[in-house]
Amino acid sequence: MIKDYLYFPGCTVKNFDRNMDKLIKKVCLLLDINLIKVPEFSCCGKNTLCDSNDFLSYLVSARNLAYADKIGFDIITPCSVCYNTLRKARADLISDSLLRKRINCHLEKIGLEFIGKSDVKTFLHALAIDMELKFETHSPLKHFTVGCFYGCQTIRPNNKLGNFNERDCNVFEMLLEKTGANVVNYQNKFSCCGYHVLDFDKKMSENMIDSCIILAKENKIDFLITPCIYCKLAFDNAKNNAKKDQKDIVPMIHLIQFLGLSLGIKKEDCGIE
Amino acid sequence: MTLIKCKIFRYNPQTDKSERFQEYVIDIKEQSTILDLLIKIKSELDGTLSFRYNCKKGMCGSCAVMVNNILVLSCKSKIVDFKDRELVIKPLSFGKVIRDLVIDEKEMFDSISLIRPYLCPDESLKVPVKISKEDIEKINDSKNCISCGICTAGCASYKLNDKFVGPQSLVKAHRFVMDPRDDLKEERLIGYSKTLFFCAKTYHCTEFCPKGIDVSKNISTLKESAFRYIKKPSKFQKLSKKTFDSIYKKGQITKEGSFNFEKVKNQKEIKKLYKDMMLK
Numbered sequence: 001m002i003k004d005y006l007y008f009p010g011c012t013v014k015n016f017d018r019n020m021d022k023l024i025k026k027v028c029l030l031l032d033i034n035l036i037k038v039p040e041f042s043c044c045g046k047n048t049l050c051d052s053n054d055f056l057s058y059l060v061s062a063r064n065l066a067y068a069d070k071i072g073f074d075i076i077t078p079c080s081v082c083y084n085t086l087r088k089a090r091a092d093l094i095s096d097s098l099l100r101k102r103i104n105c106h107l108e109k110i111g112l113e114f115i116g117k118s119d120v121k122t123f124l125h126a127l128a129i130d131m132e133l134k135f136e137t138h139s140p141l142k143h144f145t146v147g148c149f150y151g152c153q154t155i156r157p158n159n160k161l162g163n164f165n166e167r168d169c170n171v172f173e174m175l176l177e178k179t180g181a182n183v184v185n186y187q188n189k190f191s192c193c194g195y196h197v198l199d200f201d202k203k204m205s206e207n208m209i210d211s212c213i214i215l216a217k218e219n220k221i222d223f224l225i226t227p228c229i230y231c232k233l234a235f236d237n238a239k240n241n242a243k244k245d246q247k248d249i250v251p252m253i254h255l256i257q258f259l260g261l262s263l264g265i266k267k268e269d270c271g272i273e
Numbered sequence: 274m275t276l277i278k279c280k281i282f283r284y285n286p287q288t289d290k291s292e293r294f295q296e297y298v299i300d301i302k303e304q305s306t307i308l309d310l311l312i313k314i315k316s317e318l319d320g321t322l323s324f325r326y327n328c329k330k331g332m333c334g335s336c337a338v339m340v341n342n343i344l345v346l347s348c349k350s351k352i353v354d355f356k357d358r359e360l361v362i363k364p365l366s367f368g369k370v371i372r373d374l375v376i377d378e379k380e381m382f383d384s385i386s387l388i389r390p391y392l393c394p395d396e397s398l399k400v401p402v403k404i405s406k407e408d409i410e411k412i413n414d415s416k417n418c419i420s421c422g423i424c425t426a427g428c429a430s431y432k433l434n435d436k437f438v439g440p441q442s443l444v445k446a447h448r449f450v451m452d453p454r455d456d457l458k459e460e461r462l463i464g465y466s467k468t469l470f471f472c473a474k475t476y477h478c479t480e481f482c483p484k485g486i487d488v489s490k491n492i493s494t495l496k497e498s499a500f501r502y503i504k505k506p507s508k509f510q511k512l513s514k515k516t517f518d519s520i521y522k523k524g525q526i527t528k529e530g531s532f533n534f535e536k537v538k539n540q541k542e543i544k545k546l547y548k549d550m551m552l553k
Binding site for chain 2: 038047109167
């Protein structure tokens with residue numbers, strides 16, 4: 001059964017990682033997910049626009065959500081920062097009628113209205129919840145030991161995002177088990193990759209990720225898998241630094257890359273070394 | 274009554290060589306709180322177990338602990354809330370262990386005093402001062418902070434960075450900055466402006482706050498206020514401004530100096546939204 005979603009690539013995938021963009025489209029074709037392009041989608045605000053101006057960040061998110069409402073399908077994104085920003089904004093706009101009224105006054109001037117019908121999902125949500133893990137994999141990945149890394153933006157704050165809860169959550173592990181891989185209970189699965197502070201405090205960011213890498217090595221994990229493009233980038237950055245120091249680190253790949261592999265796409269096309 | 278198995282962190286720096294976990298098995302109603310469990314263990318199994326508690330009502334903030342990696346007030350958290358068969362109880366992680374589940378919170382309280390956690394009113398204001406409903410709503414949640422230390426214990430940035438004053442202090446700061454009677458807004462914000470930006474937005478604070486305070490949002494509000502008041506932007510604010518400007522000009526964030534990007538359709542709408550708010 002074909003599932004329709006509005007594709008929200010996010011600036012990172014759209015402008016910084018075209019290969020990932022191509023891979024996402026390939027994988028979705030194989031999973032019977034129809035990605036609808038929306039050229040009006042703008043940057044979500046990167047969760048930092050609210051630090052400059054809170055109301056403006058609601059406006060930018062509401063504009064994106066209003067376009068989604070107009071078309072009538074849920075949004076899907078490979079970036080948990082986009083997911084977090086949009087879904088939090090949607091939750092606030094639905095619960096706060098005064099805020100929604102004020103926002104819609106501005107949106108009216110550009111011919112839009114936020115209703116809140118369209119939801120926002122990551123690929124993890126789409127596959128685990130919407131599709132109830134009902135997808136076929138062609139190449140079981142029995143020889144891989146993997147751990148999951150949710151990423152802060154995917155799961156917190158639970159009162160606005162709903163769905164996954166640190167107290168009681170193994171949905172990601174179940175999804176990875178479907179690929180045939182050996183899934184380890186990675187204890188840092190809810191930790192932070194530190195990518196948000198990379199610009200502000202490089203050392204602190206690197207410390208955050210180092211603790212994740214060390215634990216992954218201890219668990220003899222081949223790959224850490226994440227639904228968030230930023231977590232993947234944080235590890236890529238750490239990998240580049242490790243190359244300079246000639247250290248060996250556990251790679252982190254995006255869920256889409258691992259799914260691509262399990263669906264029979266070549267390793268090189270999945271961006272996996 | 275159910276048999277509950279738990280492992281509790283034990284350490285007495287005066288007598289123990291190293292930290293350890295001690296196992297206890299006790300018969301108690303599943304609807305009991307974690308605090309009830311600790312008190313029962315202390316009275317029936319092991320009188321040496323140390324932990325803090327006071328009001329038993331979630332108001333004093335004394336009893337915060339970590340249970341199965343979830344930060345809770347032991348008096349408000351029930352055994353039945355945890356679906357795991359075994360409970361692993363640890364102290365909060367940000368202070369030195371005094372004994373078992375009791376930690377030294379001095380560092381956290383010192384950070385709070387750094388932000389001047391008291392009202393500095395405008396002396397010329399005539400008392401009594403009337404505060405509007407809108408103004409009080411702005412501090413509706415931050416004024417409920419009970420200094421339990423849960424947000425500080427969950428914060429990854431606080432552990433790794435000495436320069437970060439911590440979410441607890443920033444919630445208190447928010448309560449005073451947003452109070453319309455406070456006269457030191459600008460001075461406060463200039464003082465916090467560097468430390469604010471070390472918040473890594475991991476949302477542990479909002480997730481675990483027992484009073485339901487949106488700590489992360491309060492910190493974000495302080496950053497926004499700092500933007501408005503501080504005339505000379507810091508390095509951190511300049512970086513935030515980059516996103517702000519990029520979304521105005523292109524509706525997206527692109528590689529530096531790149532022209533090879535797909536434009537956002539109806540980008541003019543975003544410019545209009547900025548202009549409507551008199552931001553450009």
